[in-house]
Amino acid sequence: MTTTIKDLGEIELLNRLKKYMSCGQIDDDVAEINTKNKSLLINTDLLVEKIHFSDEISNAKDIGWKCITTNISDLICSGSENITSFTVGLVLPPNTHWKWVENLYEGMLEAMQEFGGEIIGGDCSSGETKMISITAIGEMNLPRLHRGNALPGDYIVSTGFHGLSRLGLALLTSQKLPSEAQLSPELINRAINAHKRPYPALEALKALIACKPESISWRAAGTDSSDGLIESIRGICQASNCQAVLSKTSILKDTDWPKDDIWDEWLLNGGEDYELILSLPKEWAKSLSNKLKSAKIIGFIKEGKPNIFWDNLEKTKIGQSSLFRHF
Amino acid sequence: MTTTIKDLGEIELLNRLKKYMSCGQIDDDVAEINTKNKSLLINTDLLVEKIHFSDEISNAKDIGWKCITTNISDLICSGSENITSFTVGLVLPPNTHWKWVENLYEGMLEAMQEFGGEIIGGDCSSGETKMISITAIGEMNLPRLHRGNALPGDYIVSTGFHGLSRLGLALLTSQKLPSEAQLSPELINRAINAHKRPYPALEALKALIACKPESISWRAAGTDSSDGLIESIRGICQASNCQAVLSKTSILKDTDWPKDDIWDEWLLNGGEDYELILSLPKEWAKSLSNKLKSAKIIGFIKEGKPNIFWDNLEKTKIGQSSLFRHF
Structure with a gap:
């Protein structure tokens, strides 16, 4: 049975979607947020569709997971460990199968079960292309x-390694790899999983909070590496008006990652990784890299016009990955 | 000069959009909401595009105004008189002119100047069809x-009259009118304006708050008439599990509205009106209709399986307007 959205009609579609929502918004258009005296x-x-996701690469459940987790990652890398609510705007062509929509929401719920939050509202409309808007x-x-x-003086910390998602995308779309290399089945598996099921760094944020030395303030810079490792550091340098000096040998790779240097491009500019990239007072950075096994100090911040260097003073190539040119 | 989004590229586009945002979110992906101890x-x-707006009917400034005001209306009809913030998700085809985007945001800002709030964040992406997602x-x-x-026992109050927006749409798209009728230039003007520049009932909400008799509680039912007058009452009956009895003679019309009964259909089911439709304790309803010139008691609520009747016990036709079948 392939029931489409057109078969259901708008009212029945909205009714079916209600089961994925918290009870607040059944009869009304708006939802409430109880702020418990906290800022949000x-x-x-x-x-x-076709730009951020496609049915050829991912099934609807994976897409649902991904659109929630990528949003969660933005909150986590801003310091929020308590994710509370989502609204979901959904544009669907009328011939979309209901099963696709159901799987999408199930993937979203799986992500919320893992990281917190619930759907409190949203909207849906027909349209020529599938589109998902998450708040x-x-x-x-x-x-x-x-x-x-x-x-200046901060250490730069990455909470995990990079490049897997880019490799996963290449494998899923049969793209040419940087070089012919024998990839272990475990690496292939991890890469595809990293691309389909990104995993935001909530544990790393919790470790960061838990390990702050009492003697220093809460001042810390951070972002996630969703646009690539180098791009995330470029963003910090730009916004903080400073320079980063990185140690290439300190940048972690998956144990099975090909040794060939040409593969570094995906490590540095692959994108769709969801690690925290932090700039921390030295003592805090050391404390975090001790506490969190996957965390590594990869460089430091110094004064100067925004730029990124390797520790041999070579300038990095920081051309933004073509992946993220949407126009 | 017709600079397109593709000419600008994503980074320059985002930079240009920043001037429309409050200063919070220049360097980061998330924005803060200071809740001042209030629930939200x-x-x-x-x-x-083509479903909710089209460049043939409205210019970008009008579209910007409309997408903010229709959202505001949902908040107002839930009781919120202090609108604080918006996020804007924008999907644009690469050949979209920058001028269109600029006008869209200017229309949004005009609406915020009138009703409150500021843009605190958002996202944009390319796509085949224009799409605007507002939170x-x-x-x-x-x-x-x-x-x-x-x-049961409540009076039903409408804070203004209906049908103008539907007439405006018909005039803008050269649709057939319900009957041949001589329309006054003032009516034509009001109708087109109602369709292009919907005006949420913030003043009516303020009057409602100001005129509550001290002796009764804050319990009140309400929605806006964005899906049509009858549909809004149907929603209240459904959600409150009760019946509405309406007095056709009490339902206000624009002074120049054609007298012919056949025009009632647009009055009752036209849609895209933004009045408050309230169900209030009698005393409060009387107080509001005294205080607010445009407000009128149009019926009452009684026990029974959800349904709507005219006061001559005739059942209303409550088939949902085809306008709002999006799939």
């Missing part, structure tokens, strides 16, 4: 991470 | 209006 963080992301809300905590909070 | 109301609406946030006040709050 809010983030809106758009995902457009995510979380409580504001300390540290309030900003790209613009870095200071 | 949130609403997400999608507007898709609006307002403070929660008393009365917290719900569709489900009506009780």
Whole structure:
């Protein structure tokens, strides 16, 4: 049975979607947020079919997971560990199968079960192309991470390694690899999983909060590496008006990652990784890299016009990955 | 000069959009909401080109105004008089002219200047069809209006008259009118304006709050008439599990509205009107209709399986207007 959205009609579609929502918004158009005296963080992301997702690469459940987790990552890398609510705007062509929509929401719920939050409202409409608009809300905590909070003398910390998602995309779309290399089945598996099921760094944020030395303030800079490792550091340098010096040998790779240097491009500019990239006072950075196994100090911040160097003073190539040119 | 989005590229586009945003979100992906110890109301609406707007009917400034005001209306009809923030998700084909985008945001800002709020964040992406996703946030006040709050014995109040927007749409798209009728230039003007520049009932909400008799509680049911007058009452009956009895002679019309009965269809089911439709304790309803010139008691609520009758016990036709079947 392939029931389409057109078969259902708008009223029945909205009725079916209600089971995925918290009980607040059954009869009304708006939803309530009980703020419990906390300030909130809010983030809106758009995902457009063929640009951000496609049924050839991912099934609807994976797409649902991904659109929630990428939003969550933006909240986490701003310091929010308590994700509370989502609204979901959904544009669907009339011939979309109901099963696709059901799987999409199930993937979203799986992500919320893992990281927190519930759907409190939304809207849907027909349209020529599938489009998902997610607004995510979380409580504001300390540290309030900003790209613009870095200071000279900080250490730069990455909470995990990069490049897997880019490799996963290449494997899923049969793209040419940087070089002919024998990839282990485990690496292939991890890469595809990283691309289909991104996993935001909530545990890393919790470790960051738990390990702050008492003697220093909550000032910390941070972002996620969703646009690539180098791009995330470029963002910190730009917003903080400083320079980063990176140690290439300190940048972690998956144990099975090909040794050939040409593969570094995906490590540095692959994108769609969801690690925290932090600029922290030295003591805090050391504390975090001790506490969190996957975290590594990969460089430091110094004064100067925004730029990124390797520790041999070579300038990095920081051309933005073509992946993220949407226009 | 017709600079397109493709000419600008994503980074320059985002830079240009920043001037429309409050200063919070320049360097980061998320925005903050300072809740000042208040609970919040949130609403997400999608507007898709050719379904909710089209450049043939409205210019970009009008579209910007409309997408903000329709969202605001949802907050107002839930009881929020203090609109605080918006996020804007924008999907644009690469050949979209920058001027269109600029005008869209200027229309949005005009609406915010009139009704409150500021853009605190958003996202944009390319796509085949233009799409605007707005999330609006307002403070929660008393009365917290719900569709489900009506009780037998309540009076039903409309804060203004209906049908103008539907007539405006017909005039703008050269649709056939219900009958041949001589329309006054003033009516034509009001109708087109109602369609292009909907005006949410913020003053009516303020009057409702100001005129509540002290002796009664804040319990009140409400919605806006964006899906049509009858549909809004149907929503209240459904959610409150009760019946409405309406007095056709009490339903206000624009002074120049054609007398012919056949025009009632647009009055009752035209849609895209933004009046408050309230179900209130009698005393409060009388107080409001005294205080607010445009407000009128149009019927009452009684026990029974959800349904709507005229006061001559004739059942109304409550087939949902085909306008709102999006699939």
